[in-house]
Amino acid sequence: MTEVKTTDVVVIGGGPVGENVADRAVRGGLTAVLVESELVGGECSYWACMPSKALIRSGAALSAALSLPGAREAVTGSLDAGQVFARRDAMAANWDDSGQAKWVAQQGITLVRGLGRISGEREVEVTAKDGTVTTIQARQAVVIATGSVPVIPAIEGLDETPFWGTRELVSAEDVPESITVIGAGVAGTELAQAFSRLGAKVTIIARSGILRGFPTPAADIVKNALEQEGIRVLTNTGIRTVAKNGENAVSVTLDSGDTIESDRLLLATGRRPALDGLGLEDLGLSSEGLPSDDTGRVRSAGDWLYVLGDAADKVMLTHQGKYEARAAGDAIAARAAGTLGDDVEPWSKYAATANSYAVPQVVFTDPEIAMVGRTLEQAQDDGVNASEVSLPIAVAGSALHSEGYTGWAQMIVDEDRRVIIGATLAGPDVAEMLHAATIAIAGEVPLERLWHAVPSFPTVSEVWLRLLEQYGL
Numbered sequence: 001m002t003e004v005k006t007t008d009v010v011v012i013g014g015g016p017v018g019e020n021v022a023d024r025a026v027r028g029g030l031t032a033v034l035v036e037s038e039l040v041g042g043e044c045s046y047w048a049c050m051p052s053k054a055l056i057r058s059g060a061a062l063s064a065a066l067s068l069p070g071a072r073e074a075v076t077g078s079l080d081a082g083q084v085f086a087r088r089d090a091m092a093a094n095w096d097d098s099g100q101a102k103w104v105a106q107q108g109i110t111l112v113r114g115l116g117r118i119s120g121e122r123e124v125e126v127t128a129k130d131g132t133v134t135t136i137q138a139r140q141a142v143v144i145a146t147g148s149v150p151v152i153p154a155i156e157g158l159d160e161t162p163f164w165g166t167r168e169l170v171s172a173e174d175v176p177e178s179i180t181v182i183g184a185g186v187a188g189t190e191l192a193q194a195f196s197r198l199g200a201k202v203t204i205i206a207r208s209g210i211l212r213g214f215p216t217p218a219a220d221i222v223k224n225a226l227e228q229e230g231i232r233v234l235t236n237t238g239i240r241t242v243a244k245n246g247e248n249a250v251s252v253t254l255d256s257g258d259t260i261e262s263d264r265l266l267l268a269t270g271r272r273p274a275l276d277g278l279g280l281e282d283l284g285l286s287s288e289g290l291p292s293d294d295t296g297r298v299r300s301a302g303d304w305l306y307v308l309g310d311a312a313d314k315v316m317l318t319h320q321g322k323y324e325a326r327a328a329g330d331a332i333a334a335r336a337a338g339t340l341g342d343d344v345e346p347w348s349k350y351a352a353t354a355n356s357y358a359v360p361q362v363v364f365t366d367p368e369i370a371m372v373g374r375t376l377e378q379a380q381d382d383g384v385n386a387s388e389v390s391l392p393i394a395v396a397g398s399a400l401h402s403e404g405y406t407g408w409a410q411m412i413v414d415e416d417r418r419v420i421i422g423a424t425l426a427g428p429d430v431a432e433m434l435h436a437a438t439i440a441i442a443g444e445v446p447l448e449r450l451w452h453a454v455p456s457f458p459t460v461s462e463v464w465l466r467l468l469e470q471y472g473l
Contacts, residue, residue: 003134007031010138012116013145015042017309020325028333035116041100044318047167054091059197060366067402118279148271148310156241163265178262184210188268203232218426294351296328324352358442362431370434373422373441396458
């Protein structure tokens, strides 16, 4: 038997992106069905953002205490892995989504559990775990918010070798004695440091450099910190083969012929949109990618299909996906009401314009990297007459923060418009300074006016004054 439901909007994927677009559509006067095959709340709530940052935070707090005279003398022990894991479990709601499901119901959204597949225009077929099939017809829109899945590299021997992805390591119940991490991006570096501080012996293998995409001086600060803590970081290193070495242990042979033995192998080699199995090929679309406009609409499918968040493969960050979802939900409701057409104005409530100009992101290592907007190279590639100002973070606030504070700050300026279009901060606790830069970039605040935004003394934010002074103001 197949049950048939009708609603205004069907959202496939119940993570933060799916929740937000459904919520905004309902706020706009529409009805919405949210389809989820795993846990409501998605990857971020249970296997990524929340639990991983919980694992990281305890080590960062201990490191901060040890960096200050008086506080370091009060520290008498090391991290308690059991307590760290218990806090991690609490932050992941013990992998119980009943609270999230309750919120969905309170917002007036209908939750349907099962695997969603687009079975026709404005139609989604949902297969539950017991085999029950529900067909949901959407009067207005179908939204794909299915997130992303790990990229598995082509390495000889990997098919026969046990390995973990970030999901498995983040939810681990004990600390392996040793871990080899393949990949030196955000997830690889964050988890390498978190488990090193919990007691594991960690090696990171990077095919090129560490934290590619971030300015080299910022990445170098993180690399030096990891190595000072005893993490082995191998950059510009290729892998020849991997092999099983015991029940779970692995052996990694490098291109140099050297071999690394460890109890666990972590693959942190990136993610790709989760578009497989959605029935896109039957619609004449490709599961390799769905180009969409600033409202998230897939124009090649007509006027009813939207793709958001990681699935859209524009900016794979939870906060940007939620931002896209708010814009898309409002756009869907406005189009249903006949108050919005095909095109939207940049920076309007219906357009995710910031995806192109003002994306903030944080590497939650210790020290952190916080970056928003474009790098100098990106700006120049875009044809912008751009300049760069950078300097070490050495102000009264950093000296008070901790002994031996090491940091770096950079701003990228559009010389023709005299506004900041990019900023990077590296150092302990710089993430909390990032929103000031995001506001300056999104708001296109002229440098001459930004000069009047006086940073409080003595805070690390005083680095903004130093950057503007070095620029010449």
